[in-house]
Structure formats: C-alpha cells, structure tokens
Amino acid sequence: MKEKQIKKGRKPKEDPLVYRYVFRLNAEENAAFLKRFDISGVVTKAEFIRAILFEKEIRVVTIDKSAHDFYVKLTALYAQFRAIGVNYNQVVKALHTNFSEKRAKFLLEKLKKQTVALIAIIEKITRLIQKFDEKWLQK
Numbered sequence: 001m002k003e004k005q006i007k008k009g010r011k012p013k014e015d016p017l018v019y020r021y022v023f024r025l026n027a028e029e030n031a032a033f034l035k036r037f038d039i040s041g042v043v044t045k046a047e048f049i050r051a052i053l054f055e056k057e058i059r060v061v062t063i064d065k066s067a068h069d070f071y072v073k074l075t076a077l078y079a080q081f082r083a084i085g086v087n088y089n090q091v092v093k094a095l096h097t098n099f100s101e102k103r104a105k106f107l108l109e110k111l112k113k114q115t116v117a118l119i120a121i122i123e124k125i126t127r128l129i130q131k132f133d134e135k136w137l138q139k
Contacts, residue, residue, distance in 0.1 A: 017046075067136055074129070084118070 042048040095104040
C-alpha cells in the first residue's frame with residue numbers, strides 16, 4: 001500500500017528576494033536614516049529602502065557647464081539691454097530739450113539706423129536661444 005507523501009518545509013515564494021546590495025553610512029548619515037525610518041512607520045529597513053528607491057521618483061540632474069555659461073552670458077546681455085533702453089530714453093529726451101527740431105530730427109535718424117541694427121542682432125540672439133532651448137533644455 002502506497003502512502004501519500006507529505007511535502008515538508010516552507011512553501012516557495014512566487015517572486016523571491018534574492019539580490020542583495022550593501023552600502024555603508026557614517027554616523028551622521030546613519031542617524032538621519034534611522035530618523036526617517038522611525039518617522040515612516042515601516043516595519044523593516046529593507047521595506048523602507050525599497051519604498052524610497054522605487055515608489056518615489058528619483059530625479060537625475062546633470063549640469064552642463066556650457067549651458068550654464070550660456071545662461072550667465074545671456075543674463076549679462078539682458079542687463080546690458082536694459083541699460084541701452086535707459087540710455088536710449090535719456091538721449092531722446094536730451095535731443096528734444098537741447099537741440100533745434102531740425103538738428104534733433106537728423107540725430108534721431110542716426111539713432112534709428114543704430115536701433116535697426118540692434119534689432120537685427122536681437123533677432124539673431126533670439127534664434128540662437130530657440131535652437132539652444134530645443135536642443136538642450138529638458139521639457
């Protein structure tokens with residue numbers, strides 16, 4: 001007579017946790033880790049670490065030196081444009097108060113030509129900024 005064999009031992013898990021990673025913390029980092037672990041209310045440290053790694057989005061930020069330099073130069077250029085605008089207003093006001101209408105009109109024409117040239121440069125800069133934005137900046 002054959003007896004029914006009884007399986008012994010624990011039932012195998014469907015998705016066992018077999019991969020292990022080890023890292024070390026200094027005293028200050030360990031204190032911060034334990035404080036966050038206690039606040040979380042999670043039962044085990046392994047569950048806490050998995051929750052931090054996989055349930056929260058981790059953003060990776062790369063800093064491009066050339067993009068930063070471009071931004072700094074663009075900011076300086078913006079300040080210069082503001083100064084040009086202020087100077088432009090002061091020149092026009094001085095022309096009207098200090099010169100005759102005929103002489104002021106002549107000088108304003110010269111100023112107008114320079115302004116048109118400046119506008120062309122601004123349009124080139126704007127196109128470069130748009131190219132930079134499309135190529136490098138993350139949306």
